[in-house]
Amino acid sequence: MANMFNPKRRHFLKVGLLGSATLTVAACSTFVARDSEKCHDCKWLGHEDRHLLNALIPVMLSGALPGDMHERKKALEEIITGFDISVSHFPKTVRDEIEQLLWVLEFPVTRSLIGGVWSSWRNVSENNVKELLNNWKNSDFDLLRIGYTALHDLISGSWYANPRSWQRIDYPGPPKIL
Amino acid sequence: MRNEQSTIDCSTLKQDHIVEADVLVIGTGAGGGISAQIFAEAGLNVVMVEEGPYQSSTDFKMQESDAYPNLYHEVANRKTKDKAITVLQGRAVGGGTTVNWTSCFRIPSNTLAHWREVYGWSLNSATLRSSYDYAESLLNIKPWPIHNPSNSAFLTGVKKLNWHHEVISRNVKACRNLGYCGLGCPVDAKQSTLTTCIPVALNKGAKLYSRLRADKLINQGDTIKEVECHAMNSMGSDTTGIQVRIRARHIVLAAGGIGTPALLLRSELPDPHERIGKRTFLHVTAGSAARMPKKMEAYYGAPQTITSNEFLWRDGIAGKLGYKIEAAPLQPALAATVFSAFGQEHADVMAEISYAQPLIALMRDGFNDESVGGTVKLNDDGSPVLDYPLNDYLWDGIRHAYASMMEIQFAAGAKEVLPSHIDAHWYRSWKEAKKDIQHLSLAPNRAKLFSAHTMGGCAMGSDIKNSVVDLEGNYHHLSNLSIIDGSIFPTSVGANPSLPIYAMATLLANKLTEALIK
Numbered sequence: 001m002a003n004m005f006n007p008k009r010r011h012f013l014k015v016g017l018l019g020s021a022t023l024t025v026a027a028c029s030t031f032v033a034r035d036s037e038k039c040h041d042c043k044w045l046g047h048e049d050r051h052l053l054n055a056l057i058p059v060m061l062s063g064a065l066p067g068d069m070h071e072r073k074k075a076l077e078e079i080i081t082g083f084d085i086s087v088s089h090f091p092k093t094v095r096d097e098i099e100q101l102l103w104v105l106e107f108p109v110t111r112s113l114i115g116g117v118w119s120s121w122r123n124v125s126e127n128n129v130k131e132l133l134n135n136w137k138n139s140d141f142d143l144l145r146i147g148y149t150a151l152h153d154l155i156s157g158s159w160y161a162n163p164r165s166w167q168r169i170d171y172p173g174p175p176k177i178l
Numbered sequence: 179m180r181n182e183q184s185t186i187d188c189s190t191l192k193q194d195h196i197v198e199a200d201v202l203v204i205g206t207g208a209g210g211g212i213s214a215q216i217f218a219e220a221g222l223n224v225v226m227v228e229e230g231p232y233q234s235s236t237d238f239k240m241q242e243s244d245a246y247p248n249l250y251h252e253v254a255n256r257k258t259k260d261k262a263i264t265v266l267q268g269r270a271v272g273g274g275t276t277v278n279w280t281s282c283f284r285i286p287s288n289t290l291a292h293w294r295e296v297y298g299w300s301l302n303s304a305t306l307r308s309s310y311d312y313a314e315s316l317l318n319i320k321p322w323p324i325h326n327p328s329n330s331a332f333l334t335g336v337k338k339l340n341w342h343h344e345v346i347s348r349n350v351k352a353c354r355n356l357g358y359c360g361l362g363c364p365v366d367a368k369q370s371t372l373t374t375c376i377p378v379a380l381n382k383g384a385k386l387y388s389r390l391r392a393d394k395l396i397n398q399g400d401t402i403k404e405v406e407c408h409a410m411n412s413m414g415s416d417t418t419g420i421q422v423r424i425r426a427r428h429i430v431l432a433a434g435g436i437g438t439p440a441l442l443l444r445s446e447l448p449d450p451h452e453r454i455g456k457r458t459f460l461h462v463t464a465g466s467a468a469r470m471p472k473k474m475e476a477y478y479g480a481p482q483t484i485t486s487n488e489f490l491w492r493d494g495i496a497g498k499l500g501y502k503i504e505a506a507p508l509q510p511a512l513a514a515t516v517f518s519a520f521g522q523e524h525a526d527v528m529a530e531i532s533y534a535q536p537l538i539a540l541m542r543d544g545f546n547d548e549s550v551g552g553t554v555k556l557n558d559d560g561s562p563v564l565d566y567p568l569n570d571y572l573w574d575g576i577r578h579a580y581a582s583m584m585e586i587q588f589a590a591g592a593k594e595v596l597p598s599h600i601d602a603h604w605y606r607s608w609k610e611a612k613k614d615i616q617h618l619s620l621a622p623n624r625a626k627l628f629s630a631h632t633m634g635g636c637a638m639g640s641d642i643k644n645s646v647v648d649l650e651g652n653y654h655h656l657s658n659l660s661i662i663d664g665s666i667f668p669t670s671v672g673a674n675p676s677l678p679i680y681a682m683a684t685l686l687a688n689k690l691t692e693a694l695i696k
Contacts, residue, residue, distance in 0.1 A: 059520070059521060060520045060521065060524075061520075061521075061524075061525070062520075062521040062522055062525065063521060063522040063524075063525030063526070064524070064525040064528060082243065085243075085247060086246075086247065086253045086255075088413060088415060089247040089252075089253050089413050089414065089415050090252055090253060090255075090415060091252060091415060091416075091561055092415070092416065092559060092561075093557050093559065093561055093563075094252060095415075130521065133520050133521075137518070137520070137600060138600075138601075142260070142622065142623055145600065145623040145624070146261045146623055149261070149518070149623065152515070152518065152520055153255065153515040156511075156514040156515060156520075156524065157242075157246075157511045157512075157514055157515050158511075159514070160242075160510040160511045160513070160514035160528065161241070161242040161243040161246075161510070161511035162243070165510070166510065168528075168529060169510060169528045169529050169530075169531050169532070170529070170531070170532050171477065171510050171531060171532065174239070174240030174241070174356075174358060175240075175356055175478065177354075177356075177364060177365060
């Protein structure tokens with residue numbers, strides 16, 4: 001299981017699975033709707049998305065988040081809010097694509113087979129998430145790299161647009177206008 | 179200053195409206211803004227329609243978290259169909275000019291020569307002079323020889339290599355060199371259409387409908403009798419259900435290289451040679467970041483003040499793909515998305531962001547038979563998507579450009595250099611970089627590519643078979659429809675297109691005015 005993306009045969013398997021997963025999404029999304037209940041204070045994200053992002057963000061931004069637990073929790077909340085605001089400003093076609101991406105990661109069958117994550121997002125290990133991100137980033141399969149980039153840009157963009165991230169990177173912020 | 183009677187934020191409308199005008203201008207960027215001013219000054223009754231919000235310097239806070247969702251298409255993250263190119267495109271009153279980096283160039287003479295030869299254009303530098311004079315004076319376009327550390331390093335590099343370089347002209351007045359042009363100028367130093375043409379047009383009685391998307395041109399015979407528009411919500415994400423129908427003697431499209439063709443395609447107007455939306459160009463852009471020994475703080479100071487055209491015509495006009503090299507501003511959220519690593523590696527790059535010196539190379543697409551650009555298509559809901567396939571011709575130019583940018587950066591004293599590519603790593607020397615770059619796998623969504631310029635898609639030309647509008651900007655197949663924006667360029671420009679659009683708009687809007695007031 002360590003790396004289902006490298007061996008040729010596995011690669012084939014994965015491509016086939018992603019293809020059928022996408023079809024499944026298209027066919028079932030109206031029936032097996034993603035948890036449509038919005039999370040607290042969210043414009044677009046749902047409850048399940050929050051669990052997913054809570055697992056992804058600390059790994060995507062490992063080394064960049066505050067060490068203090070209280071500060072870290074606040075940062076995580078605000079990154080999710082930034083993610084939510086961005087997606088809610090997208091046109092519907094793009095929101096639908098992000099929804100498909102999150103669905104693939106949340107629906108247990110696709111989460112396991114395409115994401116390589118066999119436990120729920122609430123119990124996943126950081127190593128497992130790291131493996132997922134590495135596999136998607138380096139994948140020969142275009143769709144997975146696109147998925148990685150979407151998550152990467154939404155999460156890192158949300159954090160570094162936030163003044164809380166600036167001290168660590170020595171960015172003084174916009175100049176004062178007198 | 180703002181005349182509330184003449185500006186309508188359509189996201190707040192509660193009922194449908196019918197509006198009448200002499201001229202309807204759709205889009206308020208470089209093309210639409212200049213045109214609206216010229217029409218209004220001639221005494222014509224003008225209505226402007228803009229999909230984005232009407233914001234001004236007091237709204238611009240130099241924060242990426244505000245600017246990208248509010249002032250750009252798709253949160254500054256618009257993608258081509260295969261997601262390989264990120265298109266930074268303004269969507270606000272003032273269009274791209276509200277958020278551009280203020281770099282102004284005239285159309286290169288090689289480009290004009292190509293348009294004359296292949297597309298039957300008659301313009302040359304001399305016949306365009308009075309239009310340039312008008313636009314350059316209106317927008318205070320002048321050389322800006324004050325270089326921030328990032329542009330200074332770029333200058334050091336190109337001088338050391340003895341490569342072509344020149345100072346960039348900018349459309350600014352009393353500029354404080356803040357460096358946040360891309361997030362909307364907070365001190366009204368930038369002479370955009372937002373701060374120049376549009377206020378003049380409004381004072382002359384024009385009306386501005388913001389947060390309104392032109393959806394369909396409805397024709398009867400050879401005339402457009404009505405334009406169906408839909409109000410957008412305050413986020414700009416969806417329509418509200420409110421309709422505004424606009425009737426005008428003449429319609430001017432100025433919605434840009436993606437918006438204008440998309441509106442025409444939705445309208446299903448006569449297009450016997452199927453030219454609408456074809457050959458849309460982007461100046462496909464690759465980047466490279468250097469880690470310099472000294473602080474660059476590339477987020478401060480005029481973003482682009484030096485350019486190198488050393489490789490712009492490297493193999494003649496129609497040979498191998500040439501490119502223009504410029505510096506870029508580097509605010510942290512944009513930077514964070516450009517660096518494709520995650521975790522500790524990404525955190526380390528970001529920790530040294532103040533030492534980063536970014537260069538970009540803009541591919542001069544459209545001059546070779548193998549460079550046909552993209553095609554604007556419609557999604558099921560009528561929204562546009564640009565299908566821009568990447569081929570070996572483009573990759574050859576991009577690979578060459580990665581090498582040139584890194585060579586400049588090492589010549590400027592870079593400690594390490596990283597090209598914008600998902601597989602790249604920091605190179606410690608020019609020798610290492612030069613060798614490695616030849617083997618870097620160039621494929622969609624491996625190379626990180628960008629665009630800040632949409633051009634073409636409704637080419638202007640004398641031959642009805644390879645163009646959409648005639649040499650005066652009039653739609654070939656209808657009597658009261660013109661296009662005055664960057665979509666009329668038959669190829670990319672080979673330089674940042676704002677001044678070329680200002681100049682062409684000056685020329686075409688004046689001609690159209692003469693015809694309309696006859």
